[in-house]
Amino acid sequence: MKPLYIETISLYGPGLPSWQEAVHTLLAPETYREDITGPLQSTFLSSGIKRKTTQHMQLAIHAADKALEGTDADLNNIELVFASSEGDLNIAHHICYSLTLEGKPVSPTKFQNVILNAAAGHLGILLKNTASATTVTAAAHSLAVGLLQSYTTSLTESAPILYVAYDAPALLKIDPHATPIDPFSVGFLLSPHPSERSIAAIRLSLQNGTEVTPIENADLSRVSARSSTAGVLPLMIALAKQQRDTVALAYSHDQVLSVEVTPC
Amino acid sequence: MAILPTYVTAYTLTSALGVGNTATLSAIKNKTGGLREHSMGELGRTWFGFVNPEALYPIEGDLAAYDNECSRMAQTALQQDGFIEAVERAKKTYGKHRVACFLGTITSGICFVEDDYQKSQVALDLTPGSNYTHGGSLDATVQYVRKSLDISGPYATIGTACSSSAKVFATAYRYLQMGLCDAAIVAGVESFSETLINGFRSLGVLSTQPCRPWDGERDGISIGAAAGFALLEKQPAEASHDPAPIELIGYGETADGYDMTAPHPEGKGIEAAMLLALKRAGLDAKDIDYINAHGSGTPMNDDAEDAAVHRIFGALVLVSSTKGWTGHTQGAAGITEAIILMLGMENDLVPASLNTHAVDSSLKCNIALDNQSHRIRYGLTNSMGFGGNNATLIFGRTH
Numbered sequence: 110m111k112p113l114y115i116e117t118i119s120l121y122g123p124g125l126p127s128w129q130e131a132v133h134t135l136l137a138p139e140t141y142r143e144d145i146t147g148p149l150q151s152t153f154l155s156s157g158i159k160r161k162t163t164q165h166m167q168l169a170i171h172a173a174d175k176a177l178e179g180t181d182a183d184l185n186n187i188e189l190v191f192a193s194s195e196g197d198l199n200i201a202h203h204i205c206y207s208l209t210l211e212g213k214p215v216s217p218t219k220f221q222n223v224i225l226n227a228a229a230g231h232l233g234i235l236l237k238n239t240a241s242a243t244t245v246t247a248a249a250h251s252l253a254v255g256l257l258q259s260y261t262t263s264l265t266e267s268a269p270i271l272y273v274a275y276d277a278p279a280l281l282k283i284d285p286h287a288t289p290i291d292p293f294s295v296g297f298l299l300s301p302h303p304s305e306r307s308i309a310a311i312r313l314s315l316q317n318g319t320e321v322t323p324i325e326n327a328d329l330s331r332v333s334a335r336s337s338t339a340g341v342l343p344l345m346i347a348l349a350k351q352q353r354d355t356v357a358l359a360y361s362h363d364q365v366l367s368v369e370v371t372p373c
Numbered sequence: 374m375a376i377l378p379t380y381v382t383a384y385t386l387t388s389a390l391g392v393g394n395t396a397t398l399s400a401i402k403n404k405t406g407g408l409r410e411h412s413m414g415e416l417g418r419t420w421f422g423f424v425n426p427e428a429l430y431p432i433e434g435d436l437a438a439y440d441n442e443c444s445r446m447a448q449t450a451l452q453q454d455g456f457i458e459a460v461e462r463a464k465k466t467y468g469k470h471r472v473a474c475f476l477g478t479i480t481s482g483i484c485f486v487e488d489d490y491q492k493s494q495v496a497l498d499l500t501p502g503s504n505y506t507h508g509g510s511l512d513a514t515v516q517y518v519r520k521s522l523d524i525s526g527p528y529a530t531i532g533t534a535c536s537s538s539a540k541v542f543a544t545a546y547r548y549l550q551m552g553l554c555d556a557a558i559v560a561g562v563e564s565f566s567e568t569l570i571n572g573f574r575s576l577g578v579l580s581t582q583p584c585r586p587w588d589g590e591r592d593g594i595s596i597g598a599a600a601g602f603a604l605l606e607k608q609p610a611e612a613s614h615d616p617a618p619i620e621l622i623g624y625g626e627t628a629d630g631y632d633m634t635a636p637h638p639e640g641k642g643i644e645a646a647m648l649l650a651l652k653r654a655g656l657d658a659k660d661i662d663y664i665n666a667h668g669s670g671t672p673m674n675d676d677a678e679d680a681a682v683h684r685i686f687g688a689l690v691l692v693s694s695t696k697g698w699t700g701h702t703q704g705a706a707g708i709t710e711a712i713i714l715m716l717g718m719e720n721d722l723v724p725a726s727l728n729t730h731a732v733d734s735s736l737k738c739n740i741a742l743d744n745q746s747h748r749i750r751y752g753l754t755n756s757m758g759f760g761g762n763n764a765t766l767i768f769g770r771t772h
Contacts, residue, residue, distance in 0.1 A: 110551075185630070195511055196532065201483070202500055204568050205490040213416065213571045220572030221633045221759055224479060225511065225532025230760025233630045239642060241626035242762060243540060245529045248512035254529050257553075258544065265547040281486075283510045285502045315527065315553065317470075363525060 111264050112310035114303050114373065118348065119175030119296035121147065121168065122339060123332055127175065135342075135349040138326035149292075151175060153235055162222070162231055165197040165277040168294040169228035170235070172273045176296030180306075182269060189229050189242040190262060190272045192255025194290075194337040196225040196246065198279035205281070228275070240268075248283070251276075251337040252295075253358040253366035259299055260313045269300045276336035293338040295345070307373040309348055315360060316367045322356040344368055376653050379546050379621040381603050381768070382556075382610040383459030385450055386712040388599035388699045389422035393453035398716050401724045401744065406698050408583040408595050408728075413570070419579045422597030422700025423565050424449075432517075438507040439517040441485040442564040443478075447518055450562075450600035459604050460522050463556035473526040473554035475544045476515040477537025477561045479704035481530070482508045484566045514562050526554045532704070534758030535667075536626075537561060538601065539707025542766055543624040545605050555607065561705030562600045569596055569703060576634065578671050584701070586668035586694035586726055587675050587740045589733040594669050597700020601708035603715075617770040619715050622751070623656065625649030629761025635673055640681030642763045643667070643755055647685055650765040656751060658686045661767070663723050663747065665714045665754040666738075668694020669701055678755060679736040686738075693741040697727030707756040711766055718749045718768065 118128045125131040126147025134141050149167050151174035159167065169191060177184065195201075200223045207215050221227065226244040233242050243262070247254035252274045259272040275294035303310070322343035324330040333342040340359055347354040351372045357365040385393060389407025390400040400407065408420045429445035430452065436444075451457055463472050485508030493501035507513055515530045527548055531537050538561025545557035563569075573579050573596060580593035609618045627649065629642035636642065651658065664686065667678055675694075682692060695713045702709045717723055723745040732740050751769040 189628075201486070201568075203497070204572070205483075205487055206495050206497060208487055208567045208571060209490055209495060213567065213574075215568070215571040215575045217572070217575040220568075220575055223568070223572070224534045224759050226534060226758075226760045226762060227633070229533075230628075230633050230762070233628045233761060234632065237630040239628055239630050239645060242533070242628045242760070243544070243626070244532050246511045246532055247515075247529060248506075248510050250512075257527065258529060261544075261547040261551045261553065265550055280498065281500045282502075283505045285504060361525070361528070 110312045110314055112312055113260050113263055114300045114307040115309045115311060116298040116300050116304060116306055117176050117180055118308065119172045120345060121171060122293040123291045131345065132349045135346045138329055141326060141328050143328060158235065163197055163199060164292060166228040166231055168275040168277055168292055169273050170232050172275060172294035172296035173232050173271055176271060176298050180298060182298060184236045185238055186240045187238060188240045188262060188268050188270050190255055190259040190270055191229045191244040192251045192274045193246060194248055194251045194276050195283055197222060198281040202281035249337050250359050250361055252340050253360040257313055257366060263299050263301050267301050269298065272297045272299055274338040276338040288335050290336045291332065291339060293336050295338055295341050303373060309373055310371045312369040314367045315364050317363060318365055319363065320357060321359050321365055376546060376622060377550055378607060379549060380606050380609045381619045381621060381715065382606050383456050384603040384712050384715055385454035385456045386599065386601045386709060387424060387446065387450040387453065388702060388709055389424060389597055390698055392428050392449060394716060398720060401698060406727050408700055416574065419581065420583045420595040422595055424598055436517060436520055439513065441482045441508050443482040443484065443514050443562055444517045446564050446600040447514055447562050448521060450602055456602055460558065463604060464524065467555035469523055470525045471555040472524040473545065473548050473557040474515055474519050474524060474528045475531060475541040475557060475559050476518065477531045477541045477704050477707060478514060478563055479532060479534060479537065480563065480566045480568055481511045481514045483568050484564055485509050487567050518560065533762040534760055535703055535706050536756040536758040536762045536764040537704040537707060539756035539764035539766055540626060542621055543626055546621060549605065549607055557605045558602060559605060559708065560602045561708035563703040563705040564598050580670060583728045584670035584696055585728045586670040586696055587732050587736055588729045589731050591670045591672060591675065593671050595700040597702040599699060599702035599705040599709045601705055601712050603708065619718055619768050619770055621766065622769040622771065623650035623654030623767035625765040627763045631761050634759055636677040636757055638677055640677035642761055643678055643757055644681035644684060646763040646765040650767045654767045661686065661690050661751050661753050662749040663717065663752045664690055664692045665710045666692050666694045667755040667757045668696055670696060674757065679738050683737040688737055688739045690739060691723050691741045691745065691747060692738045693724055693726035695724050697729065707764060710754045714752045714754050715768060718752055718770065721746055721748050723747045
């Protein structure tokens with residue numbers, strides 16, 4: 110398969126407040142402390158945007174901001190691929206609850222934000238971005254499905270892609286017995302062509318099987334299992350190590366997404 | 374930039390016009406629209422385009438856990454027009470792991486969750502605690518389709534509001550060209566949901582009459598439900614076709630970057646999508662024989678789309694919105710209108726913009742007010758969604 114180049118990375122999760130800090134933690138996992146969380150602060154997350162959006166959307170916007178920070182990407186014309194495991198289930202809960210009340214008083218703001226592409230829509234408005242924006246979902250496999258969507262889009266269209274995956278805890282749970290979700294987001298600026306700032310080349314393929322790359326550190330392994338997005342951690346460890354490696358990410362009930370990583 | 378051959382080797386539509394393509398075509402030829410008046414009690418009256426629930430096939434057997442209206446819509450549609458047979462042929466030719474499925478929806482099985490909330494004790498800080506894996510998950514419908522058809526190729530649910538099931542065509546094209554699959558099922562499924570009805574009611578855009586796109590008296594949308602499926606392959610289903618098979622020959626995907634619910638007032642986003650699709654198709658504006666517009670029937674949407682279409686095509690090309698027939702089928706709208714376009718291509722039929730009686734004098738496009746017998750070699754369809762998300766598809770018969 111053809112290579113796709115990772116130009117920048119952003120990361121946010123419990124004990125992993127930024128990609129820069131996470132690199133040190135992922136290389137020395139014994140230093141990992143889950144209780145260290147960073148604020149969701151970035152240039153794009155002004156008070157105005159925060160008023161219009163929820164934590165779920167803010168995680169995505171934060172990841173996008175940090176992945177684009179300091180780059181020469183054309184912010185008005187960069188294609189977006191977003192992935193989240195179910196959209197904003199707190200809003201879905203609020204709407205379903207409103208439907209039980211007399212007069213079914215659904216909030217128009219909540220209605221426009223319940224759509225899966227709400228975060229990409231808000232970011233697009235913020236950036237005045239007129240390029241294609243696609244949001245995908247695949248429950249627990251959303252991270253890998255979105256990465257493959259980005260890979261096929263960037264290489265077929267020969268265009269850079271901003272890929273953002275994000276998940277947030279919500280009152281409404283699709284599976285009430287599933288592990289509680291942590292706020293987690295990851296962003297990659299991806300390019301079909303190498304550049305001076307390229308971090309690594311990735312080649313993706315689908316393989317039969319369900320075994321994802323294990324994480325040796327028990328704490329990080331536990332975090333990685335808590336959401337679709339956090340399932341990116343085996344890939345982030347490979348990227349932090351800057352070594353040639355191949356990791357398997359959960360893709361479906363009978364396939365994994367194999368990501369061959371070659372440092373640049 | 375021209376796209377590589379991508380054949381539509383099977384397609385089927387179930388909507389308010391009926392179950393399957395024959396019923397759909399018959400309804401259009403007989404000018405029998407699918408919209409019906411519905412009371413929302415004290416909340417007013419509006420018009421919907423829903424599929425008769427009694428016409429839907431229940432889900433039984435091993436997949437019974439998926440039995441909800443959304444999956445029933447999907448299953449009912451799959452059973453029509455030889456679609457399952459076409460998928461079986463593709464599986465036999467390529468292997469089931471080489472058949473992909475990309476599905477567009479806004480709500481998937483949210484109706485299942487809504488029903489549960491009505492039955493359960495809920496509050497702002499209390500949810501029912503039920504398991505919605507096979508019902509309420511946005512992933513549930515595509516998984517139901519994959520399991521029902523026994524395919525295991527790449528997949529995704531695309532949620533870009535009302536452009537969702539137009540964008541699945543572009544996604545499928547890319548996976549086919551990357552060699553990740555040899556055949557791709559593209560789909561759009563949207564069922565009745567109180568979330569959509571009351572959400573649009575809260576925005577004040579539900580029509581008080583059967584929606585009248587481009588009409589001077591238009592006042593909003595009529596919500597609809599539909600399930601549409603198409604099978605895309607790099608090779609035609611048969612070695613020789615007469616007439617030529619339909620191909621996806623162009624697509625354009627853009628965003629407005631302007632507003633979450635309102636389109637760019639000059640239609641800049643959808644204009645860019647149409648231009649991209651024309652460029653990929655290697656066509657000029659004059660080559661397009663018919664445009665199936667997004668044409669939602671809201672004053673703002675039709676204004677914006679009219680301006681964009683007119684800037685590119687002038688007033689010569691025939692344009693209609695078929696939402697007056699089916700209602701606005703939301704996440705299924707893209708494929709609903711793509712299939713109506715393809716039915717028109719196969720039957721030399723430009724469907725009327727049903728319920729449009731007198732075109733708004735401020736709008737400039739050439740709106741088909743009645744069904745017209747007209748050869749369509751190249752047809753274009755637009756989709757516009759919340760978040761300023763736009764998609765244009767062009768289908769043609771080129772070989």
